[in-house]
Amino acid sequence: MIINLGGLVNKAIEKKWQDKWREVNLFQADLDNREKIFVTVAYPYPSGAMHIGHGRTYTVPDVYSRFKRMQGYNVLFPMGWHVTGAPVIGIAKRIEDEDPWTLDLYEKVHKVPKDELHKLSDPEYIVKYFSNEYHNVMDDMGYSIDWRREFRTTDESYKKFIEWQLRKLKSMDLVKKGKHPVKYCPSCDNPVGDHDLLEGEGATINELTLIKFEIDDRFIVPATFRPETIYGVTNLWLNPDVKYIEVDNDGETYIISEDSYLNLSNQIKNLKIIGEVDPNDLIGKFVKNPITSIEHPIFPASFIDPEYGSGSVFSVPGHAPADYIALQDLKVNDELLNKYDLKNIVDNIKLLNVVTVEKYGEFPAKDVIQKFNVKNQNDKNLEEATNELYKVEHSKGIISDNIPIYGGEKVAIAREKIRTKMIDDNFGATIYDFSQHPVICRCGSKTVVKIMDDQWFLKYSDEDWKEKARKCLSNENIIPNELRANFEYYIGWLEDWACSRRIGLGTRLPWDKQWLIEPLTDSTIYMSYYTIAKYFKNIDIEDLNDDFFDYVFLGKNNGSIAINSEDNNHDLNGIIDEIKDEFNYWYPLDWRLSGKDLVGNHLTFHMFHHGAIFPKDKWPKGMVVFGMGLLEGRKMSSSKGNVIILSDAINEYGADVVRLFLMASAEPWQDFDWREKEVKGIKKRLEWFFEFADKIKEIKYSTIDLNDIKEIELEKKIDKWMISQLNLRLKDATTALEAFQTRKALQDALFLLKKDIDHYLYRVRNRMQKNDEDIANVLSIVFKTWIKILAPFTPHSCEELWETHGGKGFISNEKWPDYNPDLMDEKIGKSEEIVTNLIKDILQIKKIISKNLNKIHIYPCEDWKWDVYKIAYEISKPDIGQIMGKSIKENLCEDKKELSGFVKKIAKEMTKTKYVGKIDEIAILNNEKEFITQEVGCEIVIHQDNSYDPENKSKQALPYKPAIYIE
């Protein structure tokens, strides 16, 4: 459906140009003798339709590529599809299960036709479907992509490339085996990410220490954040209303809550249930503290959460507000005391001190409870009190002197030491739990923390590797540069990265086939793959072995390279060298573009891996990081339906309007906001641009011929002014584009230039009636340059206008115009300013005095004032003494009083006005007399001197500001 686009090109015309570009392979880039630019954007993960946020991401490199191509560079802008990973597996399953939310999302938001919908139950089909969709929409946007290099990350040749890379890293000892905890859904038998959750989004995995308290050859195993408080234990808590069980852990028997078994059994191997335990049998009995060997009684407590940790808690009433208050509650709960016969034991409990903190007493828990006015175990303030105390003790606390070994140490340090000691001595173990409960998978089941063992890691913690990444970073241009500090932080902060997965699409780990390579790991250096991807169609997969990649990428000949080409025109050894040369031509990568959400992982990995695998001269040279997209001020999100699909936007406004808006509304690294009203505003600008061409025709009474613009020596100031402004805007726009400032470039190339043209057209409106050759010439020059600088932004419209008005060939192939500094004259600009300011001032005075005007007298600034002004400019400080001194010395003005008055004035004025040298004001004013008269609507008299000056106004004149007297 094509909505009326006014003067703009419609979809059919956009299509026409896309086809023409394709016919002549305009954007296919091969090795040649020109200087090259290689630009890549993070390839999309095609699990849904492309929306306007993606539109911005891919339009930026396109605009830049088109710009650089016009400047004469050989530009490669390729595209691929990142289809490895797990999300589509889940999506496919939900489609198969006919999950209504998912079906609705894909039908309504992603606009999948009904007859295609059910096919999405195959994950391979999902990525195929949407990568095709992306490809088509990218074509509709007019992107100048070299599609011969397109690939999916599940292509066999890509897998070979990834295998090579992983083996390479392993041979460098940058891969190791280990284990790590993950969020896991036992029912799906899958790790789950935040986006897979029904409930508990944002829950983090906390590390706890399990401590074994012995009781009758068995162990109660409470878990804690604060192992150092083991020295302050007075008792244990069990919840009498909770089911407890006995489990066997490698010969030892633990007592845990039934609810905690699911989580713990995913972390401790071979945890077997032996039987049930009645907590009532245990309450009142004693357990042994493994560190202090003190015997602690077991008390009942209702606040114990059976799901958290192991369903039991050791009580440190001196330092844990919850324990303190529970103990207070128990002391007055006669029913419980009697039931378990605890009265004497409870009365004998003495609080213990472990940690000393400034501003708190011996038992900080007690203080903090008073501070927050906590009444009982169920008080809402209890949590706040706990948070505060835990934080303070951790950051500022010192282990008290009465504690053996660790007395005097900082809590933060002692905690780690105690923890390590307990684990080494087999008194404790590390377990994990969520920061909040419950965490529910989309399938509806509770998730757990599972320890994945035999997992493979990339050793990002390795200092030598980090150092390489840092060097790589310092080598790069980062846009915006503020992110550099961020990258440095991430390089330092990264720990070993689990690079193997159980579920998903992708490449298998070559030496351990049970694992798939994690999707961020398989996309760190793939930009190099683009440089040679076009060759793989004709190469036997088996020949893409490590020797091949070693040779092509690293120039290492291991002596066994054999390439079987189906193309008999090529010598076998010839083609591999061609491939190698092509890689060496394009690499290093000039610009890597990506969203800011990838700063902490992908983009940082990108530096790590280039640092490890490639020599320094192949390290990436620059990075541009994108902001996010908003829709009418709200965050865009496909899953919430708050998006505009790119193809819809193209259908409604046309690709050029969409491109223009995305480039003009914000710089690439800023968040942009798609506002319908403003999109329409942009559309108007583009329409104006089209009308402009018609305007020139009107003047000329003939068609413009962009190939035949006469070289005319321009006489009139205003004509020169227009050309000067054009060059200024061109210069600023070019500088901006070099730095990816698309918004600023458009500000100059579209908005400000349009303003200049408006002004010019207004100034010459009388001459236009007379079929003035000069105007037509100026406008033709402006128009020709203008189409060119807009061509990277709105290529379809510019091609169409170019063709319509006699341009030869594609505008996409035209040379980017160079600005001519000789045509940028500051004095001309200033002259125009004098005229417009004068008119403005006269009109303002008119408004204020509101009397009938007769005549307006204008007096130019006297010569001596110019001289003083020059002196002031040279001194470049509002130093009145110095200016005065020099002026008197040069005897510029006989009337000292007038001089000092002027100097005072000029001292202030000169800070506001740019000095560009003396201007012949009389000439300018005479030149523009007609225009000024017309504007102010009253006769004007331009005086050479002050021989007629009844109110002595001529003295008011300043350089660039003639005096006015209104009669």
Next chain:
RNA sequence: GCGGGAGUGCCCGAGCUGGUCAAAGGGGACAGGCUUAGGACCUGUUGACACAGGUCUACCAGGGUUCGAAUCCCUGCUCCCGCACCA
């Protein structure tokens, strides 16, 4: 908590290597033009005051540096983002 960043006029947002800044550009609002009307389009106004082109108050708050600060420094307040195994 750790790290990064931001606070500008009704709104969004430029400026932020100090002076050309009452502060670009867009949106909105108001007024006028055009139109049968609406829409679209065009022009003007949009901090206050002012009968000579001016003055005052303004760029989160407070303090400082400077002849001069939205711009530099310090303090405080507020807000946003990332903190991983995921694309």
